[in-house]
Amino acid sequence: MKSHDLVIVGAGLAGMRAAVEAVEANIDVAIITKIHPLRSHSCAAQGGVNAAIDPNDSWEVHAYDTVKGSDYIGDEDAIELMTREAPEAILEMDRMGCPFSRLEQGEIAQRPFGGASFDRTCYAADRTGQVMLHTLWEQLVKAKVPVYQECHVLKLVTDSENHVAGVVALDIATGMVFGVRGKAVLMGTGGYGRVFISNTNATTNTGDGMALALRAGAPLADMEFVQFHPTGLLTSGILVTEGARGEGGYLVDKEGNRFMEKYAPSKKELASRDVVSRAEQTEIMEGRGDNGGIFLDLRHLGAEKILERLPQIRQLTIDLEGVDPIHAPIPVRPTAHYSMGGIRTDAYGASPLKGLYAAGEAACVSVHGANRLGGNSLLDATVFGKITGKAASDYVKSRPEPNFPDEAVAEVREHIREIKMHEDFGLRPVELHARMASAMNSFCGVFRTPEGLEQISTQKDGRRQRYKQIHIDDKSNAFNMDLLRAVELENLIDLAECIVRGAIARTESRGAHSRTDFPKRDDAQWRKHSLFSWNRDQGVVELSYEDVRTIGKESYIPKERVY
Numbered sequence: 001m002k003s004h005d006l007v008i009v010g011a012g013l014a015g016m017r018a019a020v021e022a023v024e025a026n027i028d029v030a031i032i033t034k035i036h037p038l039r040s041h042s043c044a045a046q047g048g049v050n051a052a053i054d055p056n057d058s059w060e061v062h063a064y065d066t067v068k069g070s071d072y073i074g075d076e077d078a079i080e081l082m083t084r085e086a087p088e089a090i091l092e093m094d095r096m097g098c099p100f101s102r103l104e105q106g107e108i109a110q111r112p113f114g115g116a117s118f119d120r121t122c123y124a125a126d127r128t129g130q131v132m133l134h135t136l137w138e139q140l141v142k143a144k145v146p147v148y149q150e151c152h153v154l155k156l157v158t159d160s161e162n163h164v165a166g167v168v169a170l171d172i173a174t175g176m177v178f179g180v181r182g183k184a185v186l187m188g189t190g191g192y193g194r195v196f197i198s199n200t201n202a203t204t205n206t207g208d209g210m211a212l213a214l215r216a217g218a219p220l221a222d223m224e225f226v227q228f229h230p231t232g233l234l235t236s237g238i239l240v241t242e243g244a245r246g247e248g249g250y251l252v253d254k255e256g257n258r259f260m261e262k263y264a265p266s267k268k269e270l271a272s273r274d275v276v277s278r279a280e281q282t283e284i285m286e287g288r289g290d291n292g293g294i295f296l297d298l299r300h301l302g303a304e305k306i307l308e309r310l311p312q313i314r315q316l317t318i319d320l321e322g323v324d325p326i327h328a329p330i331p332v333r334p335t336a337h338y339s340m341g342g343i344r345t346d347a348y349g350a351s352p353l354k355g356l357y358a359a360g361e362a363a364c365v366s367v368h369g370a371n372r373l374g375g376n377s378l379l380d381a382t383v384f385g386k387i388t389g390k391a392a393s394d395y396v397k398s399r400p401e402p403n404f405p406d407e408a409v410a411e412v413r414e415h416i417r418e419i420k421m422h423e424d425f426g427l428r429p430v431e432l433h434a435r436m437a438s439a440m441n442s443f444c445g446v447f448r449t450p451e452g453l454e455q456i457s458t459q460k461d462g463r464r465q466r467y468k469q470i471h472i473d474d475k476s477n478a479f480n481m482d483l484l485r486a487v488e489l490e491n492l493i494d495l496a497e498c499i500v501r502g503a504i505a506r507t508e509s510r511g512a513h514s515r516t517d518f519p520k521r522d523d524a525q526w527r528k529h530s531l532f533s534w535n536r537d538q539g540v541v542e543l544s545y546e547d548v549r550t551i552g553k554e555s556y557i558p559k560e561r562v563y
């Protein structure tokens, strides 16, 4: 049996930042990741990371923007913690050698981003996540942190006292299933964009950590809040960064008319994402779009600016959409992008399940509430990666070696054997996934209608039934991607159920959750977090609620959100 004091699942920005902190604290830490660390989705982040590093800006204004952006359901203590720590967290990355773009005099360059009242998004051209991830990876290589690469975690293990005892993982190259004992486990497993068919996410973003935590007894929070990014490429869903609008890009209808002024008179294209996505969807539904999409026009920025600031965007658009943004508008549409919900934690990353910590997109701290601001997620992963890494390191120092139950590994082996044995009369994982994810886009997307929610809710039992008969063609042990798609799908099914349950129960519209039958925000009844827990005996998800953590600042009192 492998054994470490702290086991971090996930080598994205959150997991790696946490590991750096554990190394500082002299903790025996290891990372397990289902893909090579540098392929984590953080690497795809383009536009930038927010921090009030300009003397004319302040963390208080950043905090206010974030509270407002969250539609008044973010936890105010955690938001203040994140925005206060932000400048130091970014300067720390800078000192580690992160090559941010610079101004003439050498200061870190910052660009405007949606929902922000100051140009506070630090960036490295349109490859910010990539440079941040590489910077942290260098630190881990230097510190020789053990990394179990291409090992897929399939179970979060608890002991008889309901304390976390480690994980069970599958070595993808060999098919070997093995246990890793840990006094604490930190989930940095990212989001669940693949619940939706049209999304900006990597194929690996299947919310594994959230589903494993749920089944092990930790609550998830705010799962109904799913961010739709206004500018996914029309055909592939691949992201065009908000930085493209930050640099001055316009959204236009099929006649070339700008329309954002109708919806957000002051901020226009740079209103927060929920507002812009709803505006686009309305234009599309009212017939002013084209082929299910709308357009992002960058032509007026000129070739030089596009080539300097948005080189990757130009290439992606040429390769995937057949359009050169220097010469033509880019067809885009709102596309599932970010999970505001996740494993419920306190402001220091601890979940109610003893020994389980979470950071980054897998966690719901909650700093993003009902709607995340662009540039606040790389920040969340960096700041709370650090804070949670420290909290988990402190925790393991005083804990004895846990008792890892032997049967945990056997159970996972048996589960895999069962999936491989199913007779050939069920659906393939990709087919069942496509059905579910298409339905999620249609019925639980930007706008949620009572009929759509009803329809998707009634499909739930049939889907679980079909999953039980799922068929995989590949029965081998080495690199069995068929098997991995099947176990990931199991997680997506659980998470989709939470999203739909939360969306049906929340009879209001707030942030990214927009109900056509309840178009207004209802603070009296709904200024609270949804909590999802797994009832082991009945095998169902249960819903309860928790108050938002407020700190009594007058400027944070909810008011109408206009941009």
Ligand SMILES: Cc1cc2nc3c(=O)[nH]c(=O)nc-3n(C[C@H](O)[C@H](O)[C@H](O)COP(=O)(O)OP(=O)(O)OC[C@H]3O[C@@H](n4cnc5c(N)ncnc54)[C@H](O)[C@@H]3O)c2cc1C
Binding pocket: 009, 010, 011, 012, 013, 014, 015, 032, 033, 034, 035, 036, 037, 040, 041, 042, 043, 044, 045, 046, 047, 048, 049, 050, 128, 129, 151, 152, 153, 154, 188, 189, 190, 191, 200, 201, 202, 204, 205, 208, 209, 239, 241, 337, 338, 359, 360, 361, 362, 374, 375, 376, 377, 378, 379, 381
């Ligand atoms: C295209 C795109 C662009 C974005 N641009 C920006 C931006 O400009 N600014 C911004 O602030 N935010 C942006 N975001 C959001 C932001 O990038 C992510 O929220 C953030 O990087 C998530 O980091 P993370 O460390 O939580 O997870 P990830 O980077 O997603 O890493 C997850 C890790 O978990 C591992 N893992 C998952 N499941 C398992 C398992 N079962 N077993 C073992 N390992 C597992 C994976 O291998 C991976 O290493 C963007 C997101 C996308 C999709």
